[in-house]
Amino acid sequence: MVEMIDTHVNRKEHDNIKWQVLKDDASLLPMTIADMDIATPKFIRDALQTVLDDKVLGYTAPSDAFYQSIIAWEQGHHAVTLTPEQIILMPGVVTGLSLAVRRLTQRGDQVIVMAPYYPPYEQVVTDNGRKMVKLSLVQREGQYVIDFDRLATLMSDPITRAIIVCNPQNPGGRVWTNAELQRITELASQHKVFILADEIHDDTTFSDAYPVSMLSDLMGPEAAEQTVLLKSATKAFNLAGVKASYLATKNPRLLAVLKRAATAEQLEELNTFGLVSTQVAYEQGAEWLAEVNQYLEENRNLAYAYINEHIPRIKPMYPEATYLMWLDFMAYGVTDKQLDQALREKGHLCLNPGIDYGEEGHGFMRLNFAVDRDVLKEALHRLQVFDRDM
Numbered sequence: 001m002v003e004m005i006d007t008h009v010n011r012k013e014h015d016n017i018k019w020q021v022l023k024d025d026a027s028l029l030p031m032t033i034a035d036m037d038i039a040t041p042k043f044i045r046d047a048l049q050t051v052l053d054d055k056v057l058g059y060t061a062p063s064d065a066f067y068q069s070i071i072a073w074e075q076g077h078h079a080v081t082l083t084p085e086q087i088i089l090m091p092g093v094v095t096g097l098s099l100a101v102r103r104l105t106q107r108g109d110q111v112i113v114m115a116p117y118y119p120p121y122e123q124v125v126t127d128n129g130r131k132m133v134k135l136s137l138v139q140r141e142g143q144y145v146i147d148f149d150r151l152a153t154l155m156s157d158p159i160t161r162a163i164i165v166c167n168p169q170n171p172g173g174r175v176w177t178n179a180e181l182q183r184i185t186e187l188a189s190q191h192k193v194f195i196l197a198d199e200i201h202d203d204t205t206f207s208d209a210y211p212v213s214m215l216s217d218l219m220g221p222e223a224a225e226q227t228v229l230l231k232s233a234t235k236a237f238n239l240a241g242v243k244a245s246y247l248a249t250k251n252p253r254l255l256a257v258l259k260r261a262a263t264a265e266q267l268e269e270l271n272t273f274g275l276v277s278t279q280v281a282y283e284q285g286a287e288w289l290a291e292v293n294q295y296l297e298e299n300r301n302l303a304y305a306y307i308n309e310h311i312p313r314i315k316p317m318y319p320e321a322t323y324l325m326w327l328d329f330m331a332y333g334v335t336d337k338q339l340d341q342a343l344r345e346k347g348h349l350c351l352n353p354g355i356d357y358g359e360e361g362h363g364f365m366r367l368n369f370a371v372d373r374d375v376l377k378e379a380l381h382r383l384q385v386f387d388r389d390m
């Protein structure tokens with residue numbers, strides 16, 4: 001039986017990051033961060049309750065069934081064929097990225113990051129003593145595209161060792177096409193650059209685009225040779241707080257290095273709730289996910305149409321996937337700080353400032369539309385109030 005999704009959640013009393021802003025100003029409506037104000041599915045909460053009912057939260061080991069749940073999901077939803085040995089468990093995708101950067105590149109090496117970018121990319125590169133080189137995404141017909149000439153130049157630099165490819169892209173919401181991914185692969189292969197494929201958002205998809213995994217059978221052996229896939233069930237099933245993810249590679253040399261590193265740092269010992277929720281999500285979650293994605297698609301369409309029609313000074317990018325909408329406020333001609341302040345003071349609305357995603361995010365704000373539809377309508381109304389007052 002398909003479980004109805006539950007959008008009536010009250011997170012105000014808890015220490016979640018999103019709703020903390022109310023401590024400073026109770027009038028604010030936060031539409032920030034990348035988790036959902038939609039209940040984590042009941043079948044997952046029930047599985048966790050069963051663990052609690054056993055009364056002991058001792059050490060838990062990943063079972064064969066756990067690995068099989070990942071393998072079946074990746075095969076069924078992304079045409080990624082994996083063996084259990086090719087999977088390395090990680091507390092988080094960012095932890096996995098940091099590990100890959102440290103173990104597959106040397107100090108002083110360059111890592112390419114498409115900009116605007118998910119902010120922790122900068123930390124995992126620069127705080128590990130590597131140099132982040134930005135590939136500024138170019139806007140064409142209201143969407144980001146890749147400047148392949150610039151990418152070729154960056155790739156050909158002998159100290160470039162890796163590129164982070166976020167697909168679907170956060171914050172722009174682009175789903176890179178097969179052709180774009182193939183071109184990245186060709187360049188990476190030619191210049192022996194590793195592809196760190198952050199595909200954490202690739203289960204939040206809509207009817208008009210479906211992301212191809214870098215590690216999918218469709219991409220072929222060249223991509224497989226260069227790629228480390230970073231993935232989790234946490235975005236699509238709203239499990240970010242359980243901290244459970246995995247990385248996978250088909251390149252035996254990379255696998256050996258990363259496996260040894262994960263063992264050295266004892267990273268594969270996932271917490272009990274992470275193991276249970278990931279397995280149950282992948283074993284039982286397909287129908288729930290289809291339902292929630294349908295709801296999110298309707299939210300996306302509503303927000304996109306509403307802003308275009310009623311608040312034309314704000315230019316939304318059309319998110320082909322993810323529950324994040326990237327909004328261009330450049331027409332207001334204010335600084336990023338003034339924009340954030342005005343949204344809070346005039347609209348009582350809190351969005352993620354685009355400038356946090358690199359200079360390329362100047363003048364932008366990111367809106368999370370994974371909320372109850374009435375809350376989304378209220379947020380859009382507040383945006384309009386802000387607009388009228390500017």
Ligand SMILES: Cc1ncc(COP(=O)(O)O)c(C=O)c1O
Binds near residue numbers: 092166234
């Ligand atoms: C692109 C991207 N990668 C990684 C993460 C975080 O992953 P984790 O919590 O597993 O470290 C996020 C969270 O927003 C994200 O948007």
